[in-house]
Amino acid sequence: MKTHPLKLVTIIGEAVLADRLLREIRKLGAKGHTLTTVEGQGSRGVRASEWEGKNVKIETLVSEEVADAILHVLSEHYFANFAVVAYVHDVGVVRGEKYV
Amino acid sequence: MKTHPLKLVTIIGEAVLADRLLREIRKLGAKGHTLTTVEGQGSRGVRASEWEGKNVKIETLVSEEVADAILHVLSEHYFANFAVVAYVHDVGVVRGEKYV
């Protein structure tokens, strides 16, 4: 089965950030997402105590370029001020050419 | 720690499809699954407006052959009619030989 290589970008942050993060990724080229309510405890040192309870996990399938743009914006504009976690990995997507 | 290489197949679709999708993957050889309730917004062009709200994410650890079969059936029988997303990636599974 031929799949299309894409990046799955995962962003985990406080639930209150969800709408803002979703607007951000859309603006940067994400065509869709899934959002999961999760519980979490942070690994960000001094922020750990602030970050227990409901968080959201946002996942989006994007091209490498869009993944780069999303991670860059998160790193520049979110990591200093919010307990955000972001990571990326390669996936093979059925009919993935529609996502780019 | 020695792990067993398997494919993690992820399928995201409307909640109403869950039982049907689970029967489908079982029939094709999946031995287990997890199902997560997620919210989503589609990236499938004309279908986007139909696909907001509760969806399910189904994940199953399978051999490459079963992964291929699942993605093939989804592509042939679901993608034309339903807002389904499916992707696959490699994972290393503890005692994964039991899954195949």
Added chain:
Amino acid sequence: MKTHPLKLVTIIGEAVLADRLLREIRKLGAKGHTLTTVEGQGSRGVRASEWEGKNVKIETLVSEEVADAILHVLSEHYFANFAVVAYVHDVGVVRGEKYV
């Protein structure tokens, strides 16, 4: 965008095990986690009937060494007695050097 290579360890088990599993991974070096409530049906042969209903999915971003330690402990102390699934894959993490 430069990311840091880490292992994402995923553990799925009965909800009643959550606190115990979280203590275990902390002790072994995990600095954070997310916990998602999922439904599942097991792929562990004779245990399948015992393992339907609410489970938890615990995810943690760790170094290769910590991933190995977690999977080893799960394999040695949990797989014989509990319906636990555990797998690992590579991810690229924004500012991931903070997790190790």
